[in-house]
Amino acid sequence: MKWILGITILCLSINVLAFPITIEHKYGILTVEKKATRVVVVGQVDQDDVLSFGVKPIAIRDWYGNQPYGVWPWAQDKLGEAQPVLLQARILDYEVIASLKPDLIIGVTSAMNEKEYQKLSAIAPVLAPPAEYEDWTIPWDVRHLLIGTALGFSGIAKQQVTALKQKLTQAKLDNPEFKDKTAAVAFYYNKQPGAYASKDLRSQFLMDLGFIIPQEIDQIAGNAFYASFSEERLDILNNDIVVWLATKEAIERASTSAFRQRMPFYKNKKEYFTGDLVGGAFSFFSYLSIQYLLDEMLPELAKVTKEAS
Structure with missing residues (x-):
């Protein structure tokens, strides 16, 4: 080969x-x-x-x-x-x-x-x-x-x-509750929400753990590695978990309307906020930062997924 x-x-x-x-x-x-x-x-x-x-x-x-x-x-x-x-x-x-x-x-x-x-x-x-x-x-x-x-x-x-890769495989085996759960890595940029497509490395990390990135995000993204949409379409994020690439405070400041508070993912506490440091590791997505994610992010993903089940 x-x-x-x-x-x-x-x-x-x-x-x-x-x-x-x-x-x-x-x-x-x-x-x-x-x-x-x-x-x-x-x-x-x-x-x-x-x-x-x-x-x-x-x-x-x-x-x-x-x-x-x-x-x-x-x-x-x-x-x-x-x-x-x-x-x-x-x-x-x-x-x-x-x-x-x-x-x-x-x-x-x-x-x-x-x-x-x-x-x-x-x-x-x-x-x-x-x-x-x-x-x-x-x-x-x-x-x-x-x-x-x-x-x-x-x-x-x-x-x-x-x-x-063996560590990633073991993380998936240790967290069977992730299997086939839908997930979105979401963000706000210039007051506009969006989510990363399945080709993005952050989304691929969730997929490696067993999550599914909804096809609708890929369809909106087209050839890009992310999709942007209006707050009126926050329903796109109605998944089993929403991973916000920011602090909770930053997302609340960026949200310009009450749409997020009306969403099932908000009401059912299906959100996880990476914060700045874990968000940095998530965005770097390197050999070293992935190990940091397994230590710091993985337990939080498991906690939110179990509590929202």
Whole structure:
């Protein structure tokens, strides 16, 4: 069976790769001549994967959350005392990146375009997103294997992916009450509600646990990974559980009418509010943050599901 990542490698042992390593991606082929020691991360969440291999980036692109050096609590122990340069979230500052003299730039979750890729490639070899996936929908395991391979840790990456998938399978077995329950990962953006389609990684986490994402959400989303609708259509969220990607207070502030209070999911207490920290882990959806979700989010999902049954 052809490996979907398109990686050509020669393994010396389960954890050690021979260099050079070549990896196919959206804009061509990355060739890594030797193990990288000066890694710049321009993907919004790729730092988690890099840190999980014991590699400390010299620069990390910020995303959101105002976390130190762009690293959230579930990964901060991996960063240790390192103090990487924090790159801007919205733009790629090529001058700053070039001044750091990186030997590898990682941007799997950057949604970079070809022009950006070419500019970065003039600085150092670049691991761009894989061609097989739309922006923001690259599965966590694909991302982890790609980054692990580029850093010379293919064997370790495979072991870590296998172990975490086993944890996810066990979580599903331990919570049979999730099976075939409908669920929606919902949000408010600019005072307008919405929900993530089944292709979104957050929805896929719930599906891995046994929940079902209603087809109506996918139909409204179309080719996008989320669906937006008016408050008059909050009935779309009438599922066995609604996972709000925010604090309860934020959702109550964002709701501009009494529609939510009229909904069965509100009256029957079928809502779970992630809050900021769990919401961050949910949105990062990385090898490290998923483990945090299993510790922090899973028990709350079980509690709400059981109480609402």
